[in-house]
Amino acid sequence: MNPAFDTVRQPGRVAVVGSGAWGTTLAIGIARREPVTLLCRSPETARRIATERRNDARLPGIAIPAEVAVTADPAAVGAAMDLVIFAVPSTHLRAVAERVGPQVPASADVLSVAKGLEPGTLLRMSEVIAQAANVDASRVAALSGPNLALEIARGLPASAVVAATDAALAERIQERLASRAFRLYVNADILGVELCGALKNVVAIAAGAADGLGFGDNGKAGLITRGLAEMMRLGIAAGANPMTFAGLAGLGDVVATCGSTLSRNHRLGVELAAGRRWADIEATLPGVAEGAYTVDAAIALADRLAVEMPIAREVHNALFEGKSVQRCLIDLLARESKDELADFRAWADRLGAPSASS
Numbered sequence: 001m002n003p004a005f006d007t008v009r010q011p012g013r014v015a016v017v018g019s020g021a022w023g024t025t026l027a028i029g030i031a032r033r034e035p036v037t038l039l040c041r042s043p044e045t046a047r048r049i050a051t052e053r054r055n056d057a058r059l060p061g062i063a064i065p066a067e068v069a070v071t072a073d074p075a076a077v078g079a080a081m082d083l084v085i086f087a088v089p090s091t092h093l094r095a096v097a098e099r100v101g102p103q104v105p106a107s108a109d110v111l112s113v114a115k116g117l118e119p120g121t122l123l124r125m126s127e128v129i130a131q132a133a134n135v136d137a138s139r140v141a142a143l144s145g146p147n148l149a150l151e152i153a154r155g156l157p158a159s160a161v162v163a164a165t166d167a168a169l170a171e172r173i174q175e176r177l178a179s180r181a182f183r184l185y186v187n188a189d190i191l192g193v194e195l196c197g198a199l200k201n202v203v204a205i206a207a208g209a210a211d212g213l214g215f216g217d218n219g220k221a222g223l224i225t226r227g228l229a230e231m232m233r234l235g236i237a238a239g240a241n242p243m244t245f246a247g248l249a250g251l252g253d254v255v256a257t258c259g260s261t262l263s264r265n266h267r268l269g270v271e272l273a274a275g276r277r278w279a280d281i282e283a284t285l286p287g288v289a290e291g292a293y294t295v296d297a298a299i300a301l302a303d304r305l306a307v308e309m310p311i312a313r314e315v316h317n318a319l320f321e322g323k324s325v326q327r328c329l330i331d332l333l334a335r336e337s338k339d340e341l342a343d344f345r346a347w348a349d350r351l352g353a354p355s356a357s358s
Contacts, residue, residue, distance in 0.1 A: 008223055010037050012069065014176070015077045016085045017100055019045060019070075021058040021287055022113055022150035023087030028153055029182060031067035033128075037068050039100070045357075046072040058287060058336060062153045077103040083176060085263040086106050086129055089288040090116025093125060094132045101133025109266030110140045111162075111173055115197035116290045117297035122304070141169050142190050144179075144197035145248040148263065152182060159183040161248045163193035185248060196231060196249035200257050201265045201291030203227030205315050207258035208269020209325045224258050224312070230309045233343055234298070237305040265291040272318050273325045292319055301357030313326060 012035030016027045019040040030036040040046040046077040049055050053063055067093060069076070075321055076099055084104050088096045093114050104110065110133070113124040123131070130137040145160030152158045162177075162184055164170040170186040187193055206227060210220045231254075232245045244250055255278035257263045268289040271281045295316050302309045314328035 001324075008275055012067075013081055013161065014083045014085070015039060015081050016086035016087055017077070017096060018089075019049060019055060019058070020087060020089065021153075023085070024049075024055045024062075024064065024264070025057055025149040025153040026085060026087060026113065026177070027068045028064060029036050029179065030177065031065045032073075032179070035067045035069065037066050037076050037081075038072065038128060039139075039153075040072045041098050041179040043072040043135065046070050055283035059150060059153050061352050062150075063070060074100045079105050081105055082175070083111065085111045085113060085114050086125075087113045089293075090118065090125060090128075090290055090340065091288070093128050094118065097129045097132035101135065103162075103322065104135060108139075109172060109323065110135055112140060112142045112194075113144075115144060115194075115201060116294045117198045117241055117301065119293070119297045122297050122301050124191070125189060126194060138166050139169065140164070141166075141173050142194050142197070143173070144193050146252040148256055148260055150262055155181055157181050157238070159185065159248055159252065161185045161193055162188045163187045163249070165190055187244060187247065187249070188239040189244045190233050191238060192242075192243070192244030193249040195235045195238060195240055196245060196247075196253060198290070198294050199231040199312075200202055200232065200250070200254045201289070202295045202298055202312050202315050203231065203254060203291075204257040204263055204265035205269040205272070205289070205291045205295075205319075206311050206329075208271075209273045209318065209329065210269070211266070212270040212273025213326065215329070220258075223329075224254060227258075227311050229343075230311055234302055234307045236305045240299070246327075264289040268292060269325075275324075278319045291315070293320065 003025040014030050015037045016023045019038055027036050112126045112129050117126050126140040126142045130140050141162055141164035143160055143162050146335045148159050162170045162173045174184045174186055207220055210223050232242055232283055235245055236242050262287050264287050295312055298312050314332055316321035318325050318328050
């Protein structure tokens with residue numbers, strides 16, 4: 001038996017790299033229209049999913065159709081592929097892209113659905129893929145939005161945005177992946193879309209902590225709104241379009257991730273509020289809470305761009321400095337209030353737009 005447990009029944013033109021909840025969900029959706037290859041990290045995982053036609057560790061109760069070919073062999077991402085989707089946690093993305101990159105056809109479109117910033121380099125996920133897989137950055141698009149995998153796998157309606165500097169690339173992927181239940185929009189601001197996807201997870205940890213402490217809807221809404229303001233400050237300083245943060249990748253994903261019990265980042269915040277330590281919580285989560293791996297890179301980027309991010313800093317303190325969640329939130333409440341739009345005038349000047357007072 002092939003150790004990679006290749007179960008390809010029919011050659012496909014789409015490969016999904018990563019068999020977590022989101023990668024498996026995308027493979028299931030694509031399989032309703034055309035054959036797809038799901039590349040797993042290990043032969044054991046590939047064998048289990050291929051035999052059971054389920055991935056209960058990540059998507060309990062969801063059947064995987066026969067049109068999904070399951071393998072652990074990177075060579076399955078072969079010359080016939082014209083779309084390769086990377087659905088790998090941010091902490092493993094570089095290593096996986098380096099391993100799979102040589103198999104990606106030169107003509108294939110590449111899509112990142114990972115959300116995060118790489119520690120040290122502070123690169124966005126599309127940039128990591130381009131660098132590690134040796135793919136031109138113009139060929140890499142990013143998909144982001146309020147995409148809780150289990151809901152989409154169950155066929156519930158959802159929306160997302162496909163971002164790329166090349167409009168034709170974004171439109172090809174939009175046409176390829178969209179369905180009546182999974183509405184896709186396009187956006188040229190890949191920088192903003194990816195920053196939204198990374199930063200909203202940090203805000204969701206804080207929102208979960210607020211829920212865990214019983215802050216109430218008013219307190220949580222205020223925290224989320226100020227978290228979105230932090231996201232916008234950093235995004236605009238980095239050169240993103242501020243309107244992106246009002247869209248699906250920004251506000252849309254913030255609403256879903258900060259409010260749903262399906263969100264691993266929200267759950268992490270609830271667990272921190274209960275007094276548990278990150279080191280004890282990490283292994284018990286049903287998947288990766290990306291905000292924990294992104295927060296320090298976000299703070300480093302904020303420092304580089306001279307942007308203030310007090311909520312992100314308190315999330316770091318709760319995760320890695322042993323500071324109690326209660327103390328973190330109390331210190332946030334104790335901050336001096338200011339003009340809510342104090343930063344807007346500087347942003348407007350930079351963007352060449354009229355200020356709020358003009």
